[in-house]
Amino acid sequence: MMFRRLAAPMLLGTLLGLAGCSGPLSTLDPAGPSAATAALLWWGMFAAFSLVWLAVVGLWLYAMFRQPASDDPARARRIEKRWIIGGGVALPVVSITVLLAYGIPAGHSMLPLPLDKGESLEIHVTAHQWYWEVMYPESGIALDDELHIPAGKPVDVHLRSADVIHSFWVPRLGGKLDAVPGRTNVQRLQADEPGSYRGQCAEYCGVGHAHMKFTVTAHTPEDFEAWKRQETQGDD
Amino acid sequence: MTDRDPDFSDRVTRLERVWANLPGLGTLAAVNHTTVGLRFMVTGAAFFLVGGLLAMLMRTQLALPEQDIISPEIYGQLFTMHGTVMMFLFAIPILEGLGLYMIPKLIGARDLVFPRISAFGYYCYLFGGLIILSSLFLGIAPDAGWFMYTPLSGEEFSPGPGSDFWLLGITFVEISAMAAGIELTVSILRERANGMSLSRMPLFCWYILAMALMIVFGFPPLILASVLLEVERAAGLPFFDVAGGGDPVLWQHLFWLFGHPEVYIIFLPAAGIVSTLIPVFAQRPIVGYRWIVLSIILTGFISFGLWVHHMFTVGIPLLAQAFFSVASMLVAVPTGIQIFAWLATLWTGRVIFSLPMLWIFGFLVVFVGGGLTGVMLALVPFNWQVHDTHFVVAHLHYVLVGGMLFPLMAGLYYWLPLLTGRMPSESLGRLGFWLFFIGFNATFLLMHLTGLRGMPRRVYSYEAGLGWDWLNLLSSVGGFILAAGVAVIIIDVILHLRYGRRAPRNPWRADTLEWALDKPPPTYNFVSLPTFRTRHPLWEHPELPESIASGQHALAGAEHDRRETYGSDAVTGKVREVFHLPSNSWLPLLAALSLAVVCVALLVRTYDVALVGVVAAAVFLLRWGWVNGAHPGMAPLSNDEPTDPPLHSRTTDGPGLWGMVVTLMANGTLYLCLIFGWVYLWTVAPEWVFPEDPRLPLSGMLVSGGLLVIAALLQHRAAKRLAAGNAAGLQARLWQAAGLGAAHFAVLLWLTLEAPLEPTGNSHDAVLLMLLIYLLFHGALAALLTAMQALRVARGYIGVRLPYEPVVLRPLWIYTTGIFWLGVVIFILLPAGWAP
Amino acid sequence: MRHRAVHPAHLVLGLVVWAVWFVAMYGGLSVACAVAPPPVADGALTWVNGLLLLLTAFTAAALLYAAWRCWLAARAEDDVSGDARSRFIPVVSATVHLSAAMAVLAIGVPTIVLPPCP
Structure with missing residues (x-):
């Protein structure tokens, strides 16, 4: 029994090891x-x-x-x-x-500097013990633990915290940034291709820390607009 | 033969009697550095095993994905306590212990300058450590991580006593670090053997001097932060709470302002071991002595400019991050210089490859790896990815285990013959090394990859299939191999006590003075105190052990039945005084016990008991101050006093003055941190507000401060006239200074009580109240100690022949005056001029 | 005549200056960004960067001068005593001042390229 429990991860591990650096949370498998x-x-x-x-x-x-060749002090000093x-x-x-x-x-x-052309999409994320509250200020869409973004377009995530310090991290898209009570930090993300990217809290925030996960779904621009329409329908 | 001379052997017997610890339980009153240093090291080793056990529990939990052997609550306690125990109860104390044990032996002294302070430090460490550890057995250990970030560690999110255990216990333990820092600084500067100029000092002493000074400047930020957080938790004063006008990032600044230098506080003494061992085993002097001294000084300073690299993800401007990023990389330069100086020493020497050198080799392999990942982490955009992941866990273990534990083990095997008189075994020792080395790398090398694949630190469990499974299993297996290595080393050390071959006088053919001692070393170290003419005494004068033991050098024996050693000039090492040192004393134990009562009482929040403890501690400490100088228990005036050199209490520049100045440097750092907190919250905290009306009337502050200035001037005049040989009116002048100081205190206390402060409502008033308490404490202390000196004048302990003590208090008066007026400027005038 | 630059305080003085400079840079930048942040669009060409660079240049120059003085002191010490040991403090002091100057320059460089506040 024990052997089988061990064998599966070992085999999988070897395969993954050969595959190198891929993985749903791997910084070495970048997508932005x-x-x-x-x-x-x-x-x-x-x-x-x-x-x-x-x-x-x-x-x-x-x-x-x-074995030193000689005891010549001048030579030793040069060495x-x-x-x-x-x-x-x-x-x-x-x-x-x-x-x-x-x-x-x-x-x-990587800084959220003003863009040369166009605007970045603004998303507000508030970290709680132990979930992420997501808000789209322009459309009023509100979600928990999931973000939807258009692929190929920069997104500015405005981070706040409702309680303790958390850290917002989507390893395949970019570095992490802390959500600190009393501040708003802005993290710029961009996914090159449509797909689903996993994120997690990186700063220890209490007993639920290990399970404070979220997903970022990148859509093609058309799909993203469709998603927005679908989400806002029925709300108003 | 001189040692057959009955007269001489009487003198040695007398020396032994004067320096002996008390028998039986009386050994608890021991103050000599050999005993206290050993106690530090043994206690530190015991805490290492506890910390290691916690790590094994964590590795068991993480061995496979989605295990539930350990709950997240307990896991939080485990990683918090593992870090806390390893840092505060193992690494720092064991290196302090090594410093306390070795330094007098290396600089040719009989004891450290403040032996009672070493003993006091040990008991604070022991009691504080036991208090912290008890929380683990009660299941209420701190669980917010070893860096205790607020608000998670605050009252709201950690309501139990866990955080209090950390804050109070660690502050208690830090007393011992401060004690060792001050003690070692003054000892190295003022107690070196005749002729040991700075440039002849063994490199180990330079390293320990740097460590000691870094403790002096590095620990106060943490002490302040811990006090503020505990006050916030217990009394609700908002320092880190946003709603009240505080800021949680202030905690991070103060913590890492301590936390990064701390890494080098641990690394420097260990590098000192490397610099001591390599020349011995290469059989040639170290290459680049001056380069290494330069590196030590550079490391000591630059490591204070790195702290924000632990905070790159907090949201600080990138330019500011860049300053810290470059500074973090620059610190690689002095480290590189040392590594290549060691390499050049080996290159040009004829290396004997024995067990200590194996550990040094392990150090090189592991530490260079950790240093290189450290440079990676200093690069801001890369840091944003791997910060708070297992990459950092791997990096910090490479640096700390590589940079501290490997050299420490090398040092253990190297100095074991000195401690026990027996040689360690080569075979079992090698097995222990290889198990440790292989286990360590199996645990941590691929853990870098675990982190790169996205595993955050401090998770108690993880999903299967994220690419972390086999990496974690490997780390856990490696962890157990490492533990087996530790077990073999322990067995080896225990077996060697019984079966080890007797060590010859200088088994490694070393150059430094500790190998001139008998094994195990006697409590007085040297029968007679030699003069130094070289950096390598035992290589150039192999006859030294004989001539020291046969009393052919200075101050042979204990003629006046008191503990004595030489005091010397800080730069040239020329002898200037005879230091008379205190003998066995119960006061350190009693004072530390009283403080332990305070600590426990604060934990359970019974403040009346805490007050009793504070009073008891004050009584013991004042008594301690009383038994000094010409007190009958120390060095009373007599007619056959040595005059060339004189006793230090008969001069105006003894170790007490140096100790006072170093203490005030630490104290001043604490005060600057408080000012930093004030300015920081003022400019950064989002909810900070200045109250409408001023809290303190400027006129009242001017009166209080004026009284303080006059008191300080009077004390200064009294000390100056006494130093010039004029004791007329001394007692009256001291009473006047004490009285005016008390008046200053009374006015300030009245102003504080009358001030319309709302310390629990806003952080402006909270910080102001802390300032006032700080100023009140110093005003009271200066007045009280001066009154005590006036009494000592009456008793004849201070006088024309004994001009020493008022000079020691003078810096305290200057300091008290300085902080008062600086406080007025920064806390009252500056806001009044700036804010609308 | 003994040179004043042989005083042992020079062993740490250069780095004390470095530390004060470092605090002034970090503190000054933080206060400037809290009180009057220049527009992000200006990039690195702002009055904040200008002041920080000026401070850096001045501090580095002062440290280099101090290093040179200590070096002279070491050479003078050579002529007076002929004992290599007495050169120890001025020689190490000179390298400390020099290292401090280099550290100031290195840490000051990002001020040329990075905008101050974002």
Whole structure:
């Protein structure tokens, strides 16, 4: 019995492991511009830092087991300077410079800045223990735990909290942003393709935290308009 | 042979008698650093096992999806207590204990400068830890996460006593951290062996000095935050509550203003162990001593500029986040310098690869990994994705276990022969290492991927099929391998006590002075105090152990039947005074017990009992202050006093003055945090309002402040004239200063009671009330201590030959005056000038 | 004559200046955005960024000057005593001041590209 309980996830795990990074909540399976940028940053850093890590560990091992060739103090001093200035100062400074050159514009691109053309859709989300109250201010549609958005169009989620701090996160679409009592934070999301994307609360908010989930459904623009009409019908 | 000389062996016996702990239960009155340091470390290790057990329970729950072994309520307590125990009851105290234990041995001193404070700190730690732990057994442990974010940790959303256990217990434990911080700072600066200039100091001392100073500046924000939150919970003063004009993000700022430096408070001493061990096992001096000192200073400062990187998702302007992002990455530079200095040392040395070096290697592998993911996390757009996921859980374990536990284990195996006189076994030790190392990486390496695949931290359960199943199972299996490793290490240490081979005098051929001691080290450390001429005493003078033990150096024996060691110049290390140190005392235990009563009484909210505890603690602490200087229990005046160098209480620049200044630096940090809270709520809190009418009449404040200035000037004059050798009218002047201080207090108290404050209604009045309480406390304290000194003049404990004590109080008076007027400017004048 | 820049306070002075500068940058930005946020459309070309950059440049220049003074002190110490040990404090101080200046410049750079308040 135990074996079968273990076997299924193991098998599934192996398959998923081979598949790499997909998953309904995986940041490595991006479906929007913000998440794609973040995933790209990850892969770049992962590749570069893996090399750094391997190099440092390798050098360390070599340094421990090598026999120093001579006791010439002048030579030793040259080696010391080389390692400290090259490895200790230059390596981090170069890495940081490159990282920031990519990272700061990347962060800037995720901000909810005014668009060059058109308007973004505004959705109000209020976090409660333990559900998400969703409101469309222009149409008056109100929902719980589900958002509907048009694909290919930026959406600004205005986040508030009714009780404690929560964090709004749709991993495949973009980063997370906290819902803090007394403030309104604005998170820009965009889904490239129609589909269903899962979201969850990322900041511990009490015993219901693990189950504070929601979905974001992206429609084609036409379907989105149809959905809006359907939702508003009968309301007024 | 000198050690056969009966006269000399009498002197050693006398030295042993003077420095001995009391027999039987009297050992609880012990104050010497060897005993107290060991107690810190053993207690810390016990708390580590408790924290580890909690982790095992969590890993059991998460091993498979949708398990319900543990309810979400209990799971909340588990992760909160795991973090709390590991951070506050294991990592910090055990490293403080290591510092307390090692520092005097490394700098050639017999004890720390304030031995009773070490003992007091230990008892505060022990009692506070037990109080926090008791909540777990009562099933009412704190459950809002170890960083206790409000409003979740507030009265409304955590109505039970859980949060109170955390806030009160941790504040109690922090007394011990502050004590160790002050104690170690002053000891390292003022107690080094003759000739040990700053540039000859072992690197470990630089690391511990940085750690101690970081504690001094890093803990006050948390102490303030904890006090404010507890007051909000117990009395309803809104500091973090939005409706009352507070802001929950203020808690986060104060918490992380402590919380990030804290990571380096843990890392620096551990890096100190690495810097101590690597040259020993590479058989050559460390490469780049000055580079490493530079790195330590840089780390100490820059780590205070990173705290917002824990708050990147709060909604702070991106430019502000960028400042913290760059600062977070910059801290990689000093770390890189150290790693490559260590690498260069190994490169140019002839390395002996034994068990401690295996742990150092583990440290490198794990910590460099954690450091690199740390740089990733500092990048804001990436942080927005992985913040609060298992990626962060993996990262922080790589940094903390890699950066602290691995070096600590290396240090344990390295110093074990010193503690016990026996060598650890190589074989069982290696097995323990490999189990630990493999288990650790199995648990945490792929946990990065779990986080990238979207698993948030602090969930008690998860759905199957999200791609997290096998990763979690692997982590749980790894966790149990890790636990097996810990078990093997414990068995190894216990077995070595009995079967370990006897250790030679200097088993690792180390260069530092602690290996000149007998094993286990006697409570007085050194029979005679050597002079330093080099950074590597035992390499350049291998005869030192002999000559120290045979009394060939200074201050051999205990001629005056009191505990003595040398005090020296902070920069050059030239001897300046003889410090006479207190012997065994029950006062630390009694004072800590009284505070434990206060803590428990506040927990169950019986405030009259708490008041009794406060009074009892005050009595014990004042008594403690009384048994000082020329008191018969310490160093009474006599006719055969040493004059070259003199006793410190016969000078005007002893350790007490240094201790006072360092304490006031910590205190000032607390005050600045209060001002920060004021300005922050004023500019940021959405519901903040200034009341219509001023709460305090400016004229009344001017009167109260004027009295304080005159009192401080009188005290200053008294201290100055006494230092110049003029004791005429000293007692009267001190009484006048105390009286005026009391008048200042009375006026301020009257103003406070008369002020139309509504502290439970709005945060403006709540913060103002905290300021007034703070000012009142300092006014009362300065007046009370000065009155006590006036009495001491009458008793003959202060006088022309004993000019020391008024000088110690002078900074307190200056400080009290400073905070009063700064308070007037920032809390009264600034709003009046700014607000419409 | 002993140079004044050999005082051990220089070991930390540069970074104390750095810390004060850092608080001024973060505090100043936060207060500016709370009191009078410049329009988002202006991007990084606002009076807030200008003031922060000016502060950064001034602080970095002061720290570089201090580093140079400590360096001179170290060389002077060499001539006076010829003992490498007495150079310890001024040499480390000079590198601390230099590092603080570099940290100021590095942390100040984002002010050139990012808008102040969003």
